[in-house]
Amino acid sequence: MEVSFAKEIEKLKLGEGEVFHGEGILAVTKALLQSGVSYIGGYQGAPVSHLLDVMVQAAPQLDDLGIHVESCTNEASAAAMLGASIMYPVRGAVTWKSIVGTNVAADALSNLASPGVMGGALIVLGEDYGEGASVIQERSHAYAMKSTLWLMDPRPNLPSIVNCVERAFELSEASNTPVMMELRIRACHVQGSFEAKDNVKPAISMKQLTGAAPHNYEQLAHPPVTFGHERKKSGERMDAARAYITEHGLNEVFEGSQGEVGLIVQGGLYNALIRALGELGLADASGNCDLPIMALNVVYPLVPDEILSFTKGKRAVLVLEEGQPEYIENEIGTILRRAGSKVTLAGKDVLPMAGEYTSEVIGTGVGTFLRQHLPKIGNQLGDESYASEIEALREEAKALLVEPVPPRPPGFCTGCPERPFFAALKLTQQEIGPVHYSADIGCHAFATFAPFNFGNSILGYGMSLASNASVASFQQQRPIAVMGDGGFWHNGLLSGVTSRLLNGGDGILVIMKNGYTSATGTQEVISSPDTALKLEAAEKSATHGETTIEDALTGVGVKWLRTVHTYKVAEMRDTLREAFKTPFNGLKVIVAEGECQLERQRRIKPIRAKALKAGERVQRTRFGVDEDTCTGDHSCIRLSGCPTLTIKTATDPLKTDPVAHVNNGCVGCGLCGEVSHAATLCPSFWRADIVTNPGLWDRARAALRGMLTGVRA
Numbered sequence: 001m002e003v004s005f006a007k008e009i010e011k012l013k014l015g016e017g018e019v020f021h022g023e024g025i026l027a028v029t030k031a032l033l034q035s036g037v038s039y040i041g042g043y044q045g046a047p048v049s050h051l052l053d054v055m056v057q058a059a060p061q062l063d064d065l066g067i068h069v070e071s072c073t074n075e076a077s078a079a080a081m082l083g084a085s086i087m088y089p090v091r092g093a094v095t096w097k098s099i100v101g102t103n104v105a106a107d108a109l110s111n112l113a114s115p116g117v118m119g120g121a122l123i124v125l126g127e128d129y130g131e132g133a134s135v136i137q138e139r140s141h142a143y144a145m146k147s148t149l150w151l152m153d154p155r156p157n158l159p160s161i162v163n164c165v166e167r168a169f170e171l172s173e174a175s176n177t178p179v180m181m182e183l184r185i186r187a188c189h190v191q192g193s194f195e196a197k198d199n200v201k202p203a204i205s206m207k208q209l210t211g212a213a214p215h216n217y218e219q220l221a222h223p224p225v226t227f228g229h230e231r232k233k234s235g236e237r238m239d240a241a242r243a244y245i246t247e248h249g250l251n252e253v254f255e256g257s258q259g260e261v262g263l264i265v266q267g268g269l270y271n272a273l274i275r276a277l278g279e280l281g282l283a284d285a286s287g288n289c290d291l292p293i294m295a296l297n298v299v300y301p302l303v304p305d306e307i308l309s310f311t312k313g314k315r316a317v318l319v320l321e322e323g324q325p326e327y328i329e330n331e332i333g334t335i336l337r338r339a340g341s342k343v344t345l346a347g348k349d350v351l352p353m354a355g356e357y358t359s360e361v362i363g364t365g366v367g368t369f370l371r372q373h374l375p376k377i378g379n380q381l382g383d384e385s386y387a388s389e390i391e392a393l394r395e396e397a398k399a400l401l402v403e404p405v406p407p408r409p410p411g412f413c414t415g416c417p418e419r420p421f422f423a424a425l426k427l428t429q430q431e432i433g434p435v436h437y438s439a440d441i442g443c444h445a446f447a448t449f450a451p452f453n454f455g456n457s458i459l460g461y462g463m464s465l466a467s468n469a470s471v472a473s474f475q476q477q478r479p480i481a482v483m484g485d486g487g488f489w490h491n492g493l494l495s496g497v498t499s500r501l502l503n504g505g506d507g508i509l510v511i512m513k514n515g516y517t518s519a520t521g522t523q524e525v526i527s528s529p530d531t532a533l534k535l536e537a538a539e540k541s542a543t544h545g546e547t548t549i550e551d552a553l554t555g556v557g558v559k560w561l562r563t564v565h566t567y568k569v570a571e572m573r574d575t576l577r578e579a580f581k582t583p584f585n586g587l588k589v590i591v592a593e594g595e596c597q598l599e600r601q602r603r604i605k606p607i608r609a610k611a612l613k614a615g616e617r618v619q620r621t622r623f624g625v626d627e628d629t630c631t632g633d634h635s636c637i638r639l640s641g642c643p644t645l646t647i648k649t650a651t652d653p654l655k656t657d658p659v660a661h662v663n664n665g666c667v668g669c670g671l672c673g674e675v676s677h678a679a680t681l682c683p684s685f686w687r688a689d690i691v692t693n694p695g696l697w698d699r700a701r702a703a704l705r706g707m708l709t710g711v712r713a
């Protein structure tokens, strides 16, 4: 990974009494170091990638702490790390995105949760839920309940987050149970400050080795002791957790003058609630509020005594719980009913079952609740609900815009090496007709949007090939599966390739070998080009010489294998045609190779800057469209989809339609010209080589050209 986290690493080194300022997820990282973890592992994903990215670079600089950092190939391997270290008095932390990563880790999690932990075990979850999310909308809460893992959901401000991380280890140790901490997108990116402590050197670490734990069958997740473990989960471990939570005040109660009602909120939603109450005129920006609020920084398990003491003497309480189903509300309902409480319980009856609880959504729900249960305040909120006020503002904004803003689906970066592959696949499909396309997770998923619109199904990360084993059996044409190199190593090789080979199945797999797990932040994979390859490649793509993927495929027995550079559009089209038409019955794999443009640009920029400074010759390429030649059919745009390829009004008054135009973002990848050539489309593209610090030969050639064009004119 070429991105430098130098500034972030400096913050991780802060000591006792110094003030840390930065974002939530980095505060979590610092808190892990303050908690004396022996290792940090994980798999990247939004919104927690930053934790591991920073630690991968920081570990050598935090050398004296002796903390091991493991960049795992998927979440199962991260969860598995905890499964062994819990047998020692060491603290360990792993991270991944949820819900998808938790699904991948599920088998290891079940085994981890059973035997009971000695050293504290913490899982930092990026709860990717809501309008900014990139995955399926489900809750981690279900995993906490079904595996008996405690779930923290800290109030999104830095001191609370840091406190929760430190307490999480103690809670884990006090109750012999692993702890998960869910952090929504906003909690990961919230900015703030906290007073740092010194980092704690773990007693057992890379620098302080220890011997093997004693063989203790009681602690193996294996029958028959698992039957006893299950009893402990709901018995002594649960009791110990509840006692710890209460004793250390992990959940917070903010008293208010309007004690007849109360709000119980997941800690992570607290800021959105205060914002909503502020909009309703019921709270100030610092959170001072007339309504009593209980913020659950631990959402599983709940502590019945705490719930009963908060609800005591109240007429009604509202539970604010994002997502479905209403696990917390159901649990609170049971607690109240068992205690014979008469308090009215509100929640998903006034708030939506599904979707993000933005302050707007919360404001509407709280308004309804107050009108029903505290009319003296609720009725003052006015007839106009908060939501209809916002709707009116939206309409006003729309009216002020002359035209509606066109939708802008996300797409490939300018110069992305994956785009030309999809141009080639479009060309192939024009010949062979529609085939079932199994999409996957990664940058290539942008091909599901316009202008490519590929994909008949999309499944989990690295599962495209596995998924189409079913349709392959009944499709007239061979289905195609596409995955990235990130997905291939995460799950694709085992779940997809080896399963297909075992079954002797037919099919086509395309692996986008761009050299990194690009969509999650260009982390390295086992097949990332090494420094020597990068140096050799200089400004070119560095993925060509790296053959780990090809070696693995050959090793497991793939017989039909081609590697094609994605920018060779015609060759890719021909290779795809062959894959669809060949009589070879079995798995056919095309490795579509071309280095991630972001990583390539990060390598190129310093090389160019240095050359320019030294007065050396630097050449860059730009493409453009000759307006006179362009007929305005725009096939180039449909086949390329490059964001720099746009349209403009023709200057020729006889041309009524807009012509194609390449704007200044062009990095000279040449796909527009390449596509035009492969499709024999268009002579209107031109290429210009822009030379800075020209040499003698450049000057002589330019002079000669000038003379010749002068003669022609």
Ligand SMILES: O=C(O)C(=O)Cc1c[nH]c2ccccc12
Residues within 6 Å of the ligand: 043, 044, 045, 046, 097, 100, 101, 104, 134, 135, 441, 460, 461, 519, 520
């Ligand atoms: O970072 C993201 O947003 C992802 O969707 C990537 C990802 C990381 N781990 C996963 C497990 C299953 C599916 C997707 C991912």
